[in-house]
Amino acid sequence: MTASTTAPKIVKSDAEWREQLTPEQYRILREHGTERAFTGPYWDNFEKGLYRCAACDEPLFVSDTKFDAGCGWPSYFEPVKADAVTEHRDTAFGMVRTEIRCANCGGHLGHVFPDGPKPTGLRYCINGHSMVFEPIG
Template sequence: MRTLFFATLFVAGGFIACSSGTAQSGGQTAREEQPRLPKYGPTWVEEDTVQFQVSLTDSEWKNRLNEVQFHVLREKGTERAFTGEYWDNKKEGTYYSAASGQPLFTSETKFRSGTGWPSFYEPINNDAVLLVMDYSYGWNRVEVIDSKSGSHLGHVFEDGPQPTGLRYCMNSASLVFVPKGENPQKYLPFLANATDD
């Protein structure tokens, strides 16, 4: 029983660390409070209104992704803190979307956030990701999704380092790291068969 208590406490603490959103309080509802993120940068969207370039059935996604990737990317799951492959990766290279194969972040913008998830202060370019308001679990958070597939990557918070002051808190399962100078197709075999994505 004691082990179950501490395991539950650990998981809850990890969730809160990557959920630094604004809780509902007083007479305000979650939807009334808006984030102060800058208006420039990635595009804000309502997910239901976007046609994504990479659109697969659940069965096709399950063929492309492993079980953890499918849960995180397609079911908006979150991996536990300090368990993902890239949270402490210090190698030079580029982080690609495990769903669409497009480049998302570089090692140059990665920083140690202490949260247990890979964190970056900006995407590789503003078109790589889209921002969506996330009101789940009673929090106001800004979800970050892959602009080509609409897949869940993580969330962005306003407690990062300069020059942006932002922390893109990503799930390792949503990313594929390609070391500098290597061919992305070696790590993302589906790219070899892609026509437009």
């Protein structure tokens, strides 16, 4: 996994993001926060649908790629399209992880780990507050 150098397409001021997002969405998406395991939305949602970025409405993940990782966060084995998210090296808290951001607005979504199921072997561990869910049929 390599870091992306692609700049977000949507750029807003801090004040604009604060006005648009809930305090919890702002903390996660703009300040790279996280929600506690088993407390955020969607970790236990297995309805058929589409998960979009809560900041810019960009499609991120589909329910067909969601699985129960037992970690307390919504987990997916791949994004809706390869360029929906960008990867960034995260060395916070004395660990080396791969952070995932929305490619459209740069909002922090979560992290990706190499311990997921087939076909990709990846686990995109995403904060529920960084997304909104759109049920399908």
